[in-house]
Each structure stands twice: as C-alpha cells, then as structure tokens.
Amino acid sequence: MRYSKPLKKNYEFKRLYSRGKQAVSPCMAVYCRPNRTEVDRIGITVGGKIGNAVKRNRVRRRLKEIYRLNEHLLRTGFDIVVVARVRAEYAPYRELEESFLSLCGKLKLLR
Numbered sequence: 001m002r003y004s005k006p007l008k009k010n011y012e013f014k015r016l017y018s019r020g021k022q023a024v025s026p027c028m029a030v031y032c033r034p035n036r037t038e039v040d041r042i043g044i045t046v047g048g049k050i051g052n053a054v055k056r057n058r059v060r061r062r063l064k065e066i067y068r069l070n071e072h073l074l075r076t077g078f079d080i081v082v083v084a085r086v087r088a089e090y091a092p093y094r095e096l097e098e099s100f101l102s103l104c105g106k107l108k109l110l111r
Contacts, residue, residue, distance in 0.1 A: 078109060
C-alpha cells in the first residue's frame with residue numbers, strides 16, 4: 001500500500017460512519033470522506049457475524065489485497081472504510097473485487 005496509511009482510531013471510524021458518503025452492495029459497504037492530505041487512509045472492518053476468527057481474517061486479507069492491487073486506480077486524499085458483510089465470506093475473489101470497484105465508482109473515488 002504505497003499511497004495509503006491505516007485508520008486505527010475508533011473516533012476516525014465513527015466520523016466516517018456519521019459524516020462520510022456511503023455505497024452499499026451485498027458483499028460490502030464502503031464509506032469515504034476527504035481528509036485534506038495527499039495520502040489515503042484505509043480501514044477494513046469485519047464483524048463478528050462472519051464466522052470464526054480464521055474466516056474473518058481471511059476476508060480481511062482478501063479485502064486488503066483487493067485494495068492494494070487497485071490502489072493506483074483510486075484518487076488520493078480520502079479516508080476510506082470497507083465494511084465486510086456476511087456474504088463476503090462465501091463470495092469469490094472476483095465478485096469482491098468487482099463489488100469494490102463499482103462502489104468506488106459510485107463514490108467517485110476512481111481516477
């Protein structure tokens with residue numbers, strides 16, 4: 001992840017949920033908000049409804065990889081949170097990637 005840093009603080013996530021734009025698909029929800037810097041900040045959330053820890057971490061790794069491979073397509077200067085939904089556990093990688101890119105397109109995050 002060349003152009004981005006992680007979001008870690010709880011208040012940063014809450015700010016995005018309350019004040020950010022959102023787009024939703026059956027596999028995930030994406031929230032975004034401009035952050036007035038030249039780097040993106042990314043946060044990935046996988047809730048407890050998605051299986052056990054092994055399955056949640058697998059979904060988290062897949063979403064991180066999707067972001068990393070498509071990072072060059074995204075505009076910089078945004079805080080982005082990706083929230084995995086229950087269907088993401090069983091979705092094929094290609095479906096997750098298409099869903100992520102279409103949601104980024106709806107939020108005008110693509111270059």
